[in-house]
Amino acid sequence: MSHSINSGQVSRVACEDTVVHLCPSRGWVPIQLRELWDYRELISLLVWRDLKAAHAQTVLGVAWVFVKPAVLMTIFTIVFGLLAKIPSDGIPYPLFMFSALLPWQYFARALSGASTSLVANQHLITKVYFPRLVIPLSAMVGPLFEFGISTLLLLLMMGFYEVVPTRGMWLLPMFLLMGMCTAFGAGIWLSALSVRFRDVAHAHPFMTQIWFFATPVLYPSSLVPESWRWLYWMNPMAGVIEGFRWALLGTGRLSVSMVVSSLVVMLVMLVPGLYVFRRMERTFADRV
Amino acid sequence: MSEVAIRAVGLSKLYHLNKSCGLQQSCIGSLSAPIRTIKSWLGHGIVEKTSEFDANLWALKDVSFDIKRGEVVGIIGPNGAGKSTLLKILSRITDPTEGHVEIQGRVRSLLEVGTGFHPDLTGRENIYLNGAILGLKKAEIGRTFDEIVDFAEVDRFLDTPVKYYSSGMYMRLAFSVAAHLEPDILLVDEVLAVGDAAFQKKSLGKMRHVAREGRTVLFVSHNLQAISVLTNRGLLFSGGRCVSDGPISSVLAQYLHEEMRPDTIYSDGPSRSAPRITRVEVRTSKPGNTQVNDESIEIRFEITTPEPIDGAALSFQVFNSLQQPILHLWTFDSERPMCREIGVFRLVCRIPRLHLYMGDYTLTVHLSERAGGKKYQTIEGICPFKVVMYGKTREFEWKPDACAYLEDCDWEVESASSI
Incomplete structure (x- = not known):
C-alpha cells in the first residue's frame, strides 16, 4: 500500500520537475504522438460533445442515423439502378451501392468534420494549449458512431438478400482504417489551410463531390477503361471501396497492386500532412 | 529543484496586422489579391510591400x-x-x-x-x-x-x-x-x-x-x-x-x-441644459500639489447652472492609490442654500488639519438634486495630489501603506506595580 502511494508521489514530483522551454520554433518539428496519447480523454470528451450536440433537441434523435442513409440509398437505387440501369456486378443494386455508400458516407463526414474543425473550434485554440492535432482527430472519431449503426442496416439488407459475407470480411477493419487515414490525411491539409484561407470552406464541398464520382460508389470500377485504371487506383478511396465490396459481397477484382497504390497515395498525403500541420500549428492562434 | 519557476529572456512577439482593415478595404484587397499574387509569380520578384494593408506591431x-x-x-x-x-x-x-x-x-x-x-x-x-x-x-x-x-x-x-x-x-x-x-x-x-x-x-x-x-x-x-x-x-x-x-x-x-491626467485643476465649460461643475481645484499646503500631513488644505468648486436646482447637493470623495475611498465630505442646500437661481456659484471646503496618511490621492466629485432626485454629474479621478510627511519625524521611518489616516490622540503610561 505504502509502495503505491510512494510511486504516485514520485511520478508527481517527476511531473513537476519537468522543465518546458518555449522558444521561437523554426522549421519542421516532430509529431509527438506520445503527447497526443496523453490527451486521449480530451479527444473522447470532444467526440462526446459533438455527438451530443448533433442530436440535441431532435425528436428522432439517433434514429436520424438510420433515416439519412436509407433515404439516400432509395434515391440512388431509383435513379442509378432502376432508371440508368447501371451494372452492379451481378449483385442486387441496393446492396451493391449501399456496401459502398457506407464507407463513403463515413469518409465524407470525417473529411468535412476534420477540415472545418480548426475554424469551428477557434475559441479553444486561442484560449488554451493542447496538441492541435486533437481537434481534427476528434472530428474523425464521431462519424464512426454513425458508421457502426449503418453497418447494422447493411447486415439486415444482406440477410434480406441472402448474401453471405466472404472470409475476407476480417480484412474490413483494415479497409476502414485505410479510409480513416485517407480522410485524416486530406482533412489535416484542408484544416491547416483553412486557418489562413477561408476559401477552403467554399472549395471542399466541390472537392468531395468530384471525389465521390471518382470513386466506384454508384458504379462498378469495371466500367473504367482499362487504360485509365492506373490513374483510377491512385484514388485511395477507390481501393477502400473495392475492398469493402470484395470483403462483404465477394465481387470485384481486388489486386495487390491496387491496394498498394492506394496505400502509397494515402501515406503520401498523410505523413507530409502531419508535418505540415505541426509546422503551421504554431501560428493557428494568431491567424485563425 | 531550482528556485526559479519562470525565467523569461528577451521575449518579443511580432504581429502582422495585414488583415485588420474595414469591409470596403478588405473587399478591394480581396479583389486585387489574385492580381497581386499573379504579379508576384510572374517574376516581379519579392512580393510588393502593400503599405496600405501591412503593418507590424x-x-x-x-x-x-x-x-x-x-x-x-x-x-x-x-x-x-x-x-x-x-x-x-x-x-x-x-x-x-x-x-x-x-x-x-x-x-x-x-x-x-x-x-x-x-x-x-x-x-x-x-x-x-x-x-x-x-x-x-x-x-x-x-x-x-x-x-x-x-x-x-x-x-x-x-x-x-x-x-x-x-x-x-x-x-x-x-x-x-x-x-x-x-x-x-x-x-x-x-x-x-x-x-x-x-x-x-x-x-x-x-x-x-x-x-x-x-x-x-x-x-x-x-x-x-x-x-x-x-x-x-x-x-x-x-x-x-x-x-x-x-x-x-x-x-x-x-x-x-x-x-494621471497631468492637469491638476479640473475645468469644464458650462452647459445650456443642465447644471455643471465647471471647476475643481485642490489648494495644497505646498506647491506641486503636495500636501503635508496635519496642515490645512482647501478644495474649491465652481458650479454653473442654467436653471435653479431643487435642493442641490455637492459631495466629494478622496480615493487612495488602491482606488479605495478614504474620505467623504458634502454640503447640502438645506444646510447652506446654494444654486437656487441661475448663475455661477463658488464653494470652498476648508480642512484645518488634514489627517490623511502619506500617499497619492485623487478626488471624485458628485453633484445632484436632493435625495431621490436627479444626479447631474460624477467626475472620477480628478485633481491628483500627494500627501507627504515632510518635516515630521518619529523614531521609526514612515512606511508607505501603513495606514489610511493618522488621528490625534493622547497616550497615558503608568507603572502599575513593580514585579
Missing part, C-alpha cells in the same frame, strides 16, 4: 524577468501593453517571435472562464469537458467534482443543459471549474469580475487561498484593488515593454502616476 519587445517558485505576481498596464500576449506565450498558445522562456512545473492557464462550454451539454458534462480542455484528468475532476459544484452553487441544475442557466449561474460554474485547477503555476487573465458582488467576493477569496498555498501565480487584471490584495510583486507593462518590476505598492503607484 511588436506586442512584446525584449521582456525579461525571473519569477520564483511560490511568488504571486500582478501584471498591470494600460490596454495593449502586452499583458495578455505575455500570458498567451507562457501558456503555449502562441510562440514568441524572439527570446525564450523556461518554465519549471505544471502550468495551467485561465485566460477566460468557460472555455469550451457547450450550451447543449449539462452542467455535469460541461464540468468534465471544461476540465479536460484545461488539462485535468478525469480522475482529478472526479476528486474535486463535489467541491466544484458546491462552490458554484448549482447542484440542483447539474443535469440541466447549461443553455437554460441564468448567465450568473453559467459564469459561476465556469469560474468554479477553473478555480479548482491544481497547478504549480497558474496564469490568470481578468477572470475575477464574474457573477454578482457576493460571488466576486467569494472568488476573490478562493484566488487568495490559491495564492497562499505556495503556488506560483501570475494575475493580469485591471482590478487594481484585487491585484493589490492578492499579489506582492508587480510588473508594469507599457507599449510591449516591462517598464517596472518591484513591490506591488510601488509599481501600482507608478502606474497610477503615469495614468
